[in-house]
Amino acid sequence: MSFGHQHFTTTTQAAAAYLARGWRVVRVPAGSKGPRDPDWPDRVYWPEDFEPGDNIGIVLGSRSGGLVDVDLDCPEAIRAADYLLPPTGLVSGRPSTPRSHRFYVAPGARAVRFIDPDGGSCLVELRADGAERGDGSFGALQTVVPPSKHPSGEHYVWYEFGEPARVEAADLLRAVQRVAAAALLARRWWERRRHNAALALAGALYRAGWSEEEVSSFVRAVCAATGDPELANRLEAVQDTYERAVDRAITGFPKLKEILGLSDAAARALWNWLGLSTGPVEADRAGEDQSGRRSAATVLVELAEAAAVELFHDPAGDAWAAVPVGNHREVFPLRSRAFRSWLAEQFYRQAGRPPGSQAVQDALEVLEARAVFGGPCRPVYVRVAGIGGHIYLDLGDARWRVVEVTPGGWRLLSESPVYFWRPPGLLPLPEPVRDGSLAELRPFVNAGEAEFRLVVAWLLGALHPEGPYPVLLLTGEQGTGKSTLARLLRAVVDPCEAGLRRPPRAEHELFIAAANSWVVAFDNVSTLTGWLSDGLCVLATGGAFAARRLYTDRDEVLLRVRRPAVITTIADSLGEPDFRDRALRVELWRLESPVDEATLGRRFEAVRPRILGALLEAVSATLRYWDRAPLDGLPRMADFARWVVAAEEAGALPWPRGAFLSAYGEQRDELAAAVFDDPLATAVVDLAAQGGWRGTAAELLARLESSADRSWPRTPAALAVRLRRLAPELRRAAGVHIEFTRAGRQRQRLILIQQEQKRERPSAPSAPSAPSAGKRPGADSADVRGQGFAALFWPELESEDILELEG
Template identity: 35%
Template sequence: MSDDEKTPAREIITDYAQSHFRYFRTADGTVYAQRNGHPVARPIRSQGTTGSHRQELMVGLFRDGVGVFNGTALKEALDLIEALALTEEVQAVHIRVAPGWDGATWLDLGRADGRSVRIHPTGWDIAVPDPREVCWRRTQLTGELPLPARDTDGKGIDLLLRLCNFATAQTECLAIAWLIGCLEPSVPVPAPFLTGPQGAGKSTGGRMLTRIIEGMSGDLRRAPKDEENLIAAVAAGWVTALDNLSHMTPDLSDAMCCIVTGAENVKRALFTDGDVFRARYRRPLLLTGIDVGVIRPDLAERLLPLRLERPRVRRTEAELWADYAEALPVVLGSLLDLTVKVRAVEVETPTDLRMADFAHLCAQLDAATGFGSLAAYRAALDDLNDDVIEGDLLAQTVLRHAADVEPGTAQRMTSTEWLHHFTRLYTGEECRPLPKGWPTTGKVLSDRLKRLQPTLAARGVLIDSGRTYEGRYIEISRSPAAPPHQQQTL
């Protein structure tokens, strides 16, 4: 055969690839390859250590006896495949948890055979999902989960609660509600903050909760020093667990708010001048620490405090984790049973809480089990409001002012006038010095009050602003019927 009659290597590779793999693109234009009949998808440009499509293609060509090809032929073939895939239909890829057809959701077990858990209000089962229904993306953070046990009769929940040192029954039901929320991709869940005295097993408890979703390879991490590294870690996994937090900077606090409720990060794509790379993320977040100092009001509405107590009997790490690994299939099976039961319940959504989806989930859990998790969630938020007020001298001063205001009446002044009023109220007759961070201008005061609005409203103090022909104003009033907690505080 003459050289002119030989089929070019790039055509051989392209024909083999298109017959053995399905290629598609995501909404951001990234092209993925998915082996026929298998739910795991890999970006064709990836050079990651978890296995790139280029490596997968080379191995397939060699094992099927097609041949071994040089890098130039592979590059030309992949360039053509990528261009062809840009005309294909758009499909999303998911890490660990994904929405499915007919109201179902899927949980990736991280197995090589692609078997996953399909969760539906009518039950759950283990199957390989249709590649057109679910496309899994895996990274180094995607650990393998054991096959969940069936017919557990709730024993797994009891095993988990015995292994964790939760201080109260209210804390236990909130932890269970959070785990159920982690299995629902469309529900933003507040970030559990495991607190307690030194030696209460906060890190161990955080690992246990994380590994129910992420497998035994899941672990806690130190908080990255910059937002870019935090977002990269969040985008590569499902549950992000940060350990031993002792200080919360404003930037880290804002980043955590975005992680919990969802945001998008856009930056310039590498080796380009005008193209951009988009990273959308909304992930379950878990934190541990004894105390993080002052908590900002917007983050407080997104936290879920879980208090632990020191165990009476200490166990070795090897013994503890051996028992946990043995119990994990039963724990996961019981959690799936409870999730199915909860999703089948119809309840009204509480409309007075910021995380309304999680509040609705708590109401479903209560209706299915009688736990009382919604009341526990409200009490936890109330405690967080106390933490915010105790760490903010301006909030304390506003409450002190409101204590002398008749319920149902309002006072209206400009922001500068309010600043002078609160400053005189704080300094008092002894003219004590103003603390660091006290508002210095009316604009700063106005911005601070906007942040404190939800916290103060929970204590019956309402803040409104507006504009008249004379200028802008801030109106502060006390609700006609102050909550009992506020009456005690004031």
């Protein structure tokens, strides 16, 4: 049955007809080939959704009962298709490319494109279901159909509008591969070498186990595709090959490669598309065993090449693979289970049997070498990336979409400009919604206004691509909902199946957890041990963990990470001073009327897209106001504080300007007061109150020995290290100043302790005069010691020691 496009005068009429046949449709802008709506794969369109002039597409694959489209993208493929594709009753095209779309019903078929390796142009494409999603569904492709208008101005036409043929997915894939192979050969079917080429081609296919009838049909297709007028001569070559193959040598694939001058890439593609890897062949290169059969490892490597897999390495030297899937790429560590599975699936599709584990291992060795020594160096990101002043957030959905945030706002991108990796367990974020507010998070934070501001600040900081990141410390008694709030906050920026983890038992577990996620979240941390505090400090400001690579003596694995972290605890001890200096402590109130998790979850999911959208708006405002944020008076973690202040200056946060630094300063003072829980700190404060101290670490250890407990440093060196850790908090919380210097001719190491608030402040200086020769500015001949810390409190020090101590 044959119809022209005039049978459907409008897309509304066409949509009704297509829906009646069980096919999903999609609205496409006039003169275009791609849908405008980003959610089109999961959206149902009805005839009334179409406007005059719209184009229309049919959604392919499982959404339309297994309907697939063999899209013949070049003239050679169109001419070869009649000889190699199964006949079907549903065919469309345009006047300049008639019958270029052949439709079939092939449940289970997956989308694949066949590219000419030498020119990069598409020969033929099987358009069907795309990549599998995490929920078991598949990514979608669509094909524009009549009465749509092509960008060239031509209308699409139904050449046949009957029933599409029903074909097994594997059989259709094999037929499409042969069309691609015929098109590739037709482009290289040189006029003066055609007879010898036909002999070599027939010999190669004979060796692969093709029947004479199959070879004849394929040669007919090649001749039709190239316009070879001597078809009878080519068929005689096929017949001659099969007659003499019984008792005489025949040529094969290496000879065909030589005659046609095939590049290595074209030869590999042709080899794979014709299925030559499944049968014995005559060959002249490595990768084949003595029986003439090509190794499975070689085939696996060539399958990766034929699929246009990009091999590269990251700055640490680790190998990666970027696999094209539909209209996006999916990035895997080359040694990961996911990439091994993908490689095995490609082999099974080609050979009809699984590859051996050793073959996969050998292939990965080759691919890894190519990635490390021959591939480009590219950074790989998890969830958040920053490039060129823009920030990218991986939504984690099946379409691999990302959000791009710029000073001008944010938008969704269907193709990421950066390379994101999705570790196991990474969950999708909701599509962000505009016009939301961060104030919508307030009902879920059972704490005061100052603490709520710290929570929002942490979320905002978590979308900074480089950090530093304060550690969010959620504290409170049992029943305050610490774990629930931690899960909700993580779900805003980096949802994960694991949610909250148990605390790590060793440092390497901490860094592995950080490398495999964006937000690090630990629940019920009973004790912030020294190594855990130190490790969290490294995560906050950046660092690396090194370990010996398995089965090697010299190679190291370096895990370089900087990550936002949230931990919940009821512990009174708040870790080491360095950790407290990097923490945001939020003490939660007890929930008088707890809400069950299911109800709370529904309420949160209702506003989560709006909260995310508002957070993205705040990040955009931060980028816009970054240069206007004040630099004076910023605390430690200054880059984090400036990041939040910039958003505050832009009016993008739900509180007045200055409120964040006020809340941040108050909680830093509270955390600094925790220093008094340390017996050593208390002893030092008492010593300062008694007039201070000047002496060596050994002398100080002996002086304080009467106050020692089990946590006391056992050696002078350990004491010095502890004092250096305590110094900033003692200065802020108790006004106790600790200095480390050298004195005397022997350059003896000294520790100086003094209560700063007892200093005698010098009076305001008079107008300065020019300093005398040899004098320090601000000093006169009677006071060469200056008026700094050491000179005021230790006048017995020699002048050179005072000058060094005071800088």
